[in-house]
Amino acid sequence: xxxxxxxxxxxxxxxxxxxTLESGQSYCWRRTDEMMYAEAxxxxxxDWYQTVIRAAASPTDxxxxxxxxxxxxxxxxxxxxxxxVLARRFLRLDDDLHSIRRKTCSDDLQETAWxxxxxxxxxxxxxxxxxxxxxxxxxxxxxxxxxxQISLAREYGVDVETEGQTIRTFPTPxxxxxxxxSELRELGLGYRAPYVRETAEMVANGTSxxxxxxxxxxxxxxxxxxxxxxxxxxxxxxxxxxLGFTQAVPIDTWIRSAIADHYPSCTHDKYAATSRAIRExxxxxxxxxxxxxxxxxxxxxxxxxxxFHYLRSRSRG
DNA sequence: CGCCAGGCTAGCG
DNA sequence: CGCTAGCATGGC
Numbered sequence: 001x002x003x004x005x006x007x008x009x010x011x012x013x014x015x016x017x018x019x020t021l022e023s024g025q026s027y028c029w030r031r032t033d034e035m036m037y038a039e040a041x042x043x044x045x046x047d048w049y050q051t052v053i054r055a056a057a058s059p060t061d062x063x064x065x066x067x068x069x070x071x072x073x074x075x076x077x078x079x080x081x082x083x084x085v086l087a088r089r090f091l092r093l094d095d096d097l098h099s100i101r102r103k104t105c106s107d108d109l110q111e112t113a114w115x116x117x118x119x120x121x122x123x124x125x126x127x128x129x130x131x132x133x134x135x136x137x138x139x140x141x142x143x144x145x146x147x148x149q150i151s152l153a154r155e156y157g158v159d160v161e162t163e164g165q166t167i168r169t170f171p172t173p174x175x176x177x178x179x180x181x182s183e184l185r186e187l188g189l190g191y192r193a194p195y196v197r198e199t200a201e202m203v204a205n206g207t208s209x210x211x212x213x214x215x216x217x218x219x220x221x222x223x224x225x226x227x228x229x230x231x232x233x234x235x236x237x238x239x240x241x242x243l244g245f246t247q248a249v250p251i252d253t254w255i256r257s258a259i260a261d262h263y264p265s266c267t268h269d270k271y272a273a274t275s276r277a278i279r280e281x282x283x284x285x286x287x288x289x290x291x292x293x294x295x296x297x298x299x300x301x302x303x304x305x306x307x308f309h310y311l312r313s314r315s316r317g
Numbered sequence: 318c319g320c321c322a323g324g325c326t327a328g329c330g
Numbered sequence: 331c332g333c334t335a336g337c338a339t340g341g342c
Contacts (some may be wrong), residue, residue, distance in 0.1 A: 024323060138324040144321080144340070190338030195325080231325050252323035269332090308323075 001163050006084055006093065013097020013200040015120030015216035017070040018043050020091060024142040025241050025310045026123040027094040027133035027149045028170070030189060032067070041218055048115060052160055053079075053086060055169045063160040066090070081161060090124050098114050100299045104284035106248060109262050110303055123241055127209040129170050130242035135195050135229040137237070142214070144188075151187045152176070162304025176200035189228065217245045217297075231240055240301040247297050249304040278304075 006016065021029045022043065032048040034041060046069060053064040064132075066086045075093070077083035088094055101114050136148045149170065150259030156179060157173035170180075177200040184193035203209070209227075211222035215299040220243060222234035236250035249255070251274060259266050259278055266277035 071331090084319090132337080134323075135325095137322090139322055139337085141322050141341080185338080186328095188339065190326090192338080229325065233324060234327095237323070250323065253321085254323070 001078055001080060001235075002083060003076070003078050004070070004084055005073055006075040006077065006087060008072075010232070011093050011222065012099075013095070013101075014119035015047065015075060015091070015121060015301055016071065016117060017075070018047070019117050019120040019309060020043065020123060021049050023120065023305070024145070024312075025237075025305060026125050026130075027146050028123075028125050028129050028152070032165075033264075050167060051090075052167055052169045055160060055172075063162070063169075065160060065162050070131065083200070088219060092121050095121060095302075100302050102304050103304065104282060104299050106282075106284060108281075109305065113303075113306040114287065116253070116310050116313075117306060119307060120306060122246065122302060125242040127238070128173060128203055128240045129239055131209045131224075131227065131230070132170075132196055133202070134229070134234045134237040134241075135137065135190060135199060136192050138192065138234065148187065148189060155183075155187065167270065171200075173200045174203035177204045195227075199229060200226040211244070212239070213243050213304065217247055220245060221248070232275070237277070240304075246299045246301045247279055247299045249275060249282060250301075251275060252308070254308055255304060258307055258311055266271075282307075 002284045028047045031043065038222070048069045050065060050067040053066050056057045056063040062080060064080045066083050066265050068083075068087055068091070069076045075087060075109055077087050079086060085268075105111055105114060132152070133145060133149050137145045140148075153168045153170050156175050157169040158169045160169055160250050172184040174244060177197060179197055181193045181197055184196055189196060209224065212223050214225060217239065221232065221235045221239055224238055225232065229240070233250050233252055239248035240250060241243035251259070251271060255278075259274065263278060263281050266274060266281050268274045279298065279300045282303040283296070284300075
């Protein structure tokens with residue numbers, strides 16, 4: 001196991017690891033001491049988080065895992081390989097938050113959200129896991145979405161051993177496609193069960209969500225809706241949290257009410273129209289759009305993530 | 318009990 | 331096309 005520390009001075013704009021990994025944008029990391037319910041075991045602030053980067057493909061192959069912990073000096077990591085490179089990529093540590101804030105922030109609400117959660121970052125999640133977890137997310141609370149992913153790993157994943165510690169992998173597409181709908185319903189997935197199974201089958205048969213990375217953002221979002229259980233909102237989550245489209249603004253119930261309260265002129269009947277308007281509103285400089293309705297690349301999705309986390313936290317006390 | 322949660326789909330007009 | 335009832339589950 002290799003170990004190291006990424007100095008805080010090498011993380012432009014800082015990092016709030018807990019906010020980044022527990023704000024509902026990623027369900028691919030687990031605290032090493034996590035129990036079934038996050039609320040029954042609240043984070044203490046210095047927790048280790050871990051994820052499986054790659055599961056062994058054969059008995060002689062070695063799996064890759066990554067653990068990270070926030071410390072005063074910076075981000076501590078442990079990994080089977082170069083954890084600094086992995087952490088930089090998956091936690092987007094090269095995003096300059098100061099620069100992004102300068103480019104986008106345009107009103108008091110946004111300033112307040114940025115001030116409240118300094119160091120909150122977008123994540124770069126694995127496409128298949130992100131696809132499945134956000135299919136599970138529809139009409140569901142953050143804590144329970146996380147619990148569903150833990151259940152899927154427990155039932156259909158495999159153990160990875162690293163120096164005495166065991167990590168459970170998330171199931172592969174073929175494994176998940178072989179599960180029955182009723183089994184998934186018994187795990188509490190509800191009406192999402194057939195969506196998850198059929199989507200896993202599509203991916204197992206070669207239709208990978210990574211394909212959308214090479215498309216223009218509007219095409220990527222539309223293409224992703226071919227998976228059952230994926231509509232425009234879930235597609236936006238996949239675009240933003242795993243495919244690198246920082247201009248994507250997922251419009252969920254929280255953001256929709258925020259739009260109504262703070263940006264009422266952006267409200268439209270159709271998702272696509274509201275999406276375009278709010279992306280221009282939050283994107284800051286350079287809001288030009290072309291004839292196909294594509295808003296120029298921006299960091300509007302970053303602003304969305306700050307607003308979501310801030311508004312949701314405020315309402316919960 | 319009713320309402321809500323990082324919504325989507327099938328089936329109507 | 332656009333519109334909406336129905337869909338599972340658990341917490342408050």
